[in-house]
Amino acid sequence: KIYSVVSELPEDVNYDFIIVGGGTAGCVLANRLSANPRVNVLVIEAGSTPDSALNVEVPFFAPFLKGTTFDWNFTSVAQPSLNNRTVYYERGHTLGGSSVVNLLAFNRGSNDFWDHWATLTNDSQWSWENIEPYYMRTSQLADPHSGLIPSAHGDGPVLVSTPGFETILNEPVIDTAKLIGGRFSFQTDWNAGNFTGIGYYQGAIGNGQRSDAASAYMPSSIANRKNLDILLNTRVTQLIQTDKVSGKPAFLGVKFGTNPSDLHTLTASAEVILSAGVFGTAQILMLSGIGPSAELQRLGITPLVDAPQVGGNLTDHPLLPNYFQIDGTTTTFDPLIANLTTRAIALAEWNSTRTGRLVDANAVALGFLRLPEASPALRPYGDPSSGPLSAHIELLFADGFSAVSSLAHPTDGTYITVLTAVVSPLSRGSMTLASSDPFAAPIIDTQLLSHPFDQAAMAQAMLDAETLLASPLLAIFNPSPYGTLQGATTFDSRVAYARNLTASLNHPVGTAAMSPTSASWGVLDSNLLVKKVSGLRVVDASAFPAIPECHPQAVVYTLAERAATIIEETWQAKYDY
Numbered sequence: 001k002i003y004s005v006v007s008e009l010p011e012d013v014n015y016d017f018i019i020v021g022g023g024t025a026g027c028v029l030a031n032r033l034s035a036n037p038r039v040n041v042l043v044i045e046a047g048s049t050p051d052s053a054l055n056v057e058v059p060f061f062a063p064f065l066k067g068t069t070f071d072w073n074f075t076s077v078a079q080p081s082l083n084n085r086t087v088y089y090e091r092g093h094t095l096g097g098s099s100v101v102n103l104l105a106f107n108r109g110s111n112d113f114w115d116h117w118a119t120l121t122n123d124s125q126w127s128w129e130n131i132e133p134y135y136m137r138t139s140q141l142a143d144p145h146s147g148l149i150p151s152a153h154g155d156g157p158v159l160v161s162t163p164g165f166e167t168i169l170n171e172p173v174i175d176t177a178k179l180i181g182g183r184f185s186f187q188t189d190w191n192a193g194n195f196t197g198i199g200y201y202q203g204a205i206g207n208g209q210r211s212d213a214a215s216a217y218m219p220s221s222i223a224n225r226k227n228l229d230i231l232l233n234t235r236v237t238q239l240i241q242t243d244k245v246s247g248k249p250a251f252l253g254v255k256f257g258t259n260p261s262d263l264h265t266l267t268a269s270a271e272v273i274l275s276a277g278v279f280g281t282a283q284i285l286m287l288s289g290i291g292p293s294a295e296l297q298r299l300g301i302t303p304l305v306d307a308p309q310v311g312g313n314l315t316d317h318p319l320l321p322n323y324f325q326i327d328g329t330t331t332t333f334d335p336l337i338a339n340l341t342t343r344a345i346a347l348a349e350w351n352s353t354r355t356g357r358l359v360d361a362n363a364v365a366l367g368f369l370r371l372p373e374a375s376p377a378l379r380p381y382g383d384p385s386s387g388p389l390s391a392h393i394e395l396l397f398a399d400g401f402s403a404v405s406s407l408a409h410p411t412d413g414t415y416i417t418v419l420t421a422v423v424s425p426l427s428r429g430s431m432t433l434a435s436s437d438p439f440a441a442p443i444i445d446t447q448l449l450s451h452p453f454d455q456a457a458m459a460q461a462m463l464d465a466e467t468l469l470a471s472p473l474l475a476i477f478n479p480s481p482y483g484t485l486q487g488a489t490t491f492d493s494r495v496a497y498a499r500n501l502t503a504s505l506n507h508p509v510g511t512a513a514m515s516p517t518s519a520s521w522g523v524l525d526s527n528l529l530v531k532k533v534s535g536l537r538v539v540d541a542s543a544f545p546a547i548p549e550c551h552p553q554a555v556v557y558t559l560a561e562r563a564a565t566i567i568e569e570t571w572q573a574k575y576d577y
């Protein structure tokens with residue numbers, strides 16, 4: 001059942017599993033673990049439910065969710081590498097978490113990125129060969145999906161499809177890839193193992209509507225299970241040490257509430273699982289005394305387990321909009337942003353037939369490219385990608401002015417945007433506590449674009465965007481660089497442009513990374529258990545040992561599916577899973 005306030009929660013239930021955070025990973029775990037009627041599961045989620053909100057359901061409206069009650073509204077500290085600008089961090093604050101507010105791309109990454117995880121954790125359970133069945137459990141194809149490889153897709157609850165609307169860019173971008181080939185070769189299906197080339201976007205969209213962790217993994221038939229309770233609008237503030245097992249502290253107690261003067265506690269009999277996301281999980285660990293001891297002491301928190309890397313290793317994909325003004329007679333999505341009447345007409349079409357431009361996200365075609373072999377970026381720093389099936393940079397093609405930067409949408413004109421990103425970044429940031437107040441926002445220091453490799457890779461991505469737009473099928477739009485992009489014609493001026501406009505692709509990961517049991521780096525072992533602690537698990541994007549060279553939500557779903565099986569196997573004897 002779903003409860004909106006703490007006082008409604010039944011007092012006589014003994015919960016076996018308490019899941020902290022009902023986001024992308026949390027919904028998967030709650031669904032799978034509560035399938036066993038012999039266990040009681042509690043999810044505590046800080047936000048409310050998406051409840052058929054229009055901007056959640058309509059794929060094209062996803063950017064309108066920024067800054068709403070569905071968003072935690074985080075902001076980084078000023079970044080020297082970005083001319084001392086701050087970076088906005090959107091994070092889902094609702095059942096379903098960031099899968100409810102994200103830009104819908106659904107990619108499981110290359111085979112060699114998963115094999116890289118197996119190497120990094122020294123555990124073959126994360127290799128593609130072993131993880132594939134768990135990916136298959138996450139999602140299934142929905143219409144339209146012609147051209148995709150059916151055997152590369154599974155039968156899970158998240159619906160995945162290709163663009164449902166023919167924009168001015170779909171065919172020209174794909175045909176350009178087919179024409180040029182090489183690094184720009186056409187990619188038939190992103191979810192078939194090779195994550196390089198140029199191909200159609202695959203989105204978590206079914207019947208023209210968003211498919212997220214809440215709608216796919218937590219429909220009312222699951223949420224109403226007798227052995228599953230979901231407490232909304234409530235923040236977990238701390239885990240409480242309950243015991244010591246084989247000399248290691250156990251944290252089965254959970255403190256939660258809506259403000260510092262009204263906090264409650266519950267104790268799980270089997271496990272507490274942290275799924276509060278890349279910032280929430282590290283924050284709760286530190287508030288519980290698990291983190292860098294000296295830092296915790298400075299904030300007045302009693303250190304219980306010295307875990308220096310909690311909050312460290314923050315890795316993200318920098319995102320840069322490259323705007324081009326095009327021939328004014330062309331149809332782009334710009335009027336849908338600038339003109340409320342045009343938007344209302346499109347919405348009426350979406351409401352009645354689930355057709356039109358609103359059925360897709362902003363970007364309709366993607367490129368995931370390896371750097372040229374002679375790239376100056378690769379020489380000094382080596383190849384940071386997971387392998388030849390993985391990219392270094394990404395290009396997203398949007399048929400209008402894509403509002404990801406501080407630049408306001410121009411009041412007139414017709415545009416296309418090529419969003420460029422670095423997907424194998426070497427920059428590393430961190431997240432720390434601002435204070436011991438669990439309701440205070442953390443300090444996020446992203447370090448985006450601080451490493452010279454990332455700057456050089458971004459400059460190459462900008463050059464690739466220009467090269468593609470100059471090819472015959474795209475040159476017909478007469479794309480002309482807009483704003484300061486006009487002056488970005490050399491390596492140095494491209495980097496200067498990037499420093500001015502780079503934002504986050506909202507893919508932060510790694511603040512409680514998995515590593516081999518004996519490794520001095522990392523926070524978790526390869527079964528997602530916090531090292532030096534008994535039985536405390538982390539299941540979300542903070543556990544990633546390295547950032548995938550793709551959009552990460554499908555990787556989170558897959559990680560959580562695998563985690564559910566690890567947990568079931570751990571408790572097989574007691575609960576007969």
Ligand SMILES: Cc1cc2nc3c(=O)[nH]c(=O)nc-3n(C[C@H](O)[C@H](O)[C@H](O)COP(=O)(O)OP(=O)(O)OC[C@H]3O[C@@H](n4cnc5c(N)ncnc54)[C@H](O)[C@@H]3O)c2cc1C
Pocket residue numbers: 020021022023024025026044045046047090091092093094095096097098099101102103104105106107234235236237275276277278280281284505506507508539540541542550551552553554556
């Ligand atoms: C704007 C945006 C666009 C994105 N675009 C894409 C995309 O197109 N494709 C893609 O693959 N990925 C995308 N991502 C990234 C992807 O959505 C995330 O990586 C993924 O959903 C993270 O899953 P998670 O389970 O780690 O965390 P989340 O899904 O964020 O879940 C964490 C949950 O914990 C809750 N929580 C946090 N702290 C507490 C607390 N103290 N107490 C109780 N609850 C708490 C939160 O409210 C949230 O519900 C995007 C993300 C954003 C924000």
